[in-house]
Amino acid sequence: MQIVSDPEIIEAESNSTIADFMESHDADYFNEVILPKEESHWVAWFSGGIDADELVLSDEDSAFEIVWWPAGGTYEPEQWQPEA
Structure with a gap:
């Protein structure tokens, strides 16, 4: 999922x-x-x-990540997994 705030980028x-x-x-x-x-x-x-290394589906915590990229600045990765 990618989050953008301009419809033209989408x-x-x-x-x-x-x-x-x-x-x-x-x-x-x-x-x-x-x-x-x-x-x-x-x-x-x-x-x-x-799993980014193996390119296979995974339920491991390390297979979930959200990356915040505020206004093109330095992006900040964060391990994050939604609750099922």
Whole structure:
């Protein structure tokens, strides 16, 4: 899960919409507009249930992580697992 605060970033980065987005915008737009927006609108991302080393599903605590990325600054990883 990725958390952003700008709908255009969602459209440009989502697997289900990136093809249409890139078809209606050129690479310059992506580089000049979207990438700078990501610095201030990409908030966090959560990865969970996948062992990053083995690339397999896992219930181990180490397989769950949320990364806070405040305004493109230094990101801060945190082990986190939602309660089932």
